[in-house]
Amino acid sequence: MLEEKPDIKPRQAHLSLETTEPVAFGHGWISGLLSAVLGLVALGTVVCFHHPTFLTMPELQPYYNEYLSYIRALLHVFLVASFLLGVLSVCLRRNKTLGLVGIICVFVAALLGGSRTPVGDTSASDQFLGLDWFVMNLFLYSVIYIPLERLFALHPEQPTFRKWWTVDLLYFCINSLLVQMLTLLTMKPAMIFFDWGRVSPIVETISGLPLVVQIVGCLFTADLTQYWIHRAFHYFPVLWRFHAIHHSVESMDWLAGSRLHIVDAVVTRALTYVPIYVLGFSETALYGYVAIVVVQATFIHANVRWEFPGLRWLLATPHFHHWHHAAEPEAVDKNFAVHTPIWDWLFGTIYVPRRWPAEYGLCGTKDVPSGWVRQLLYPFRRKRQ
Numbered sequence: 001m002l003e004e005k006p007d008i009k010p011r012q013a014h015l016s017l018e019t020t021e022p023v024a025f026g027h028g029w030i031s032g033l034l035s036a037v038l039g040l041v042a043l044g045t046v047v048c049f050h051h052p053t054f055l056t057m058p059e060l061q062p063y064y065n066e067y068l069s070y071i072r073a074l075l076h077v078f079l080v081a082s083f084l085l086g087v088l089s090v091c092l093r094r095n096k097t098l099g100l101v102g103i104i105c106v107f108v109a110a111l112l113g114g115s116r117t118p119v120g121d122t123s124a125s126d127q128f129l130g131l132d133w134f135v136m137n138l139f140l141y142s143v144i145y146i147p148l149e150r151l152f153a154l155h156p157e158q159p160t161f162r163k164w165w166t167v168d169l170l171y172f173c174i175n176s177l178l179v180q181m182l183t184l185l186t187m188k189p190a191m192i193f194f195d196w197g198r199v200s201p202i203v204e205t206i207s208g209l210p211l212v213v214q215i216v217g218c219l220f221t222a223d224l225t226q227y228w229i230h231r232a233f234h235y236f237p238v239l240w241r242f243h244a245i246h247h248s249v250e251s252m253d254w255l256a257g258s259r260l261h262i263v264d265a266v267v268t269r270a271l272t273y274v275p276i277y278v279l280g281f282s283e284t285a286l287y288g289y290v291a292i293v294v295v296q297a298t299f300i301h302a303n304v305r306w307e308f309p310g311l312r313w314l315l316a317t318p319h320f321h322h323w324h325h326a327a328e329p330e331a332v333d334k335n336f337a338v339h340t341p342i343w344d345w346l347f348g349t350i351y352v353p354r355r356w357p358a359e360y361g362l363c364g365t366k367d368v369p370s371g372w373v374r375q376l377l378y379p380f381r382r383k384r385q
Helices: 028-048 061-066 069-091 095-113 129-149 165-177 177-195 201-208 211-235 237-247 262-280 282-297 316-322 343-347 372-380
Strands: none
Touching: 028 069, 028 095, 028 129, 061 069, 061 095, 069 095, 095 201, 129 165, 165 177, 165 372, 177 262, 201 211, 201 262, 211 237, 211 262, 211 343, 237 372
16 A cells, blocks of 8 residues: 655745744844845945936035945945845745845846946936935934834834835835925925014024024924924814824834825925024024934834833823824824923823823724825815715
8 A cells, every 4th residue: 555645835935025934033034124125225326326416415415426435335335235135035034025125126236337337417406306315214214223123112013014014115215205395395485475574683593592402492393383283184174184194004113104195294394394484593403403303203103112201291202102193082182292292281182191002093984095196195085974
């Protein structure tokens, strides 16, 4: 009698960012993620070399010219590291997606010239896309936040590539590429319509203050303004339909803060800039304020379990802002401030229980679509009864 052979199916490689395989060190996930990030950054840098006039920010171009040799050396390191880490991930992991993304990016970058790519025309242009800004942000945020969210995760079961992450990455990409347009839409309205409000003695006094004092003053002024703008987006139905896009996030992490309808982003930033411009804070202080906003607005959405109990009444933290996104009735329309809970405490909208939310997202309506294009059009649709 013949012995029956067990039905053994060979392991099949598959391509997907969703995986049930281990993500701990030694299983190829970390090397694959590093390969993908470094490969995308390297490819983006090579593309910027070819068309710097239209793909890079004019404010950053002088630094590229000054440190070009260092950038080329770093680019070469990224290309080699991405390829080697990609090969390692492909060998260790059944899911080959991350490793192959890195390897493919390296091959495309190499075909375009690699680290020896000549720099194209750098003449000034009135119109540009901030591809270099996107590349730098993608690298820095990935290197900082992905390890933090794996080591100090509030929800360790939440994967790095969680539901709808591609939609939020697209928001992140578009916000970076359209940096020129968003800047103009933010600052020009204040300069055009509110120049009459600038009083020379006040402007001279505030612009003459020490830089640190100006930055702090700028933060408190902007946060008070944004508190009421944010509250208006929750109160008026016509505005809420734009802001509901941001609250449709059901998994909190560093990328979740990028999901913001362009109308919501432009209106909020433009109105927030009005008192900053009218009072006369210096350009350097404004840059300092923007740097703090970028860091804090991302951090308060992060999937980290840090509560900072000693600062809970002074500084907006992930614990404070997570409750703003909580899908619990008692948390609805609470915690509007971005920088300090003082405004919520003064105006009676603070809510910081000594626990974390059990669920995030919209509390009530669930009709916000999942795709970026449909989310862009969602506020303009006729609301269903």
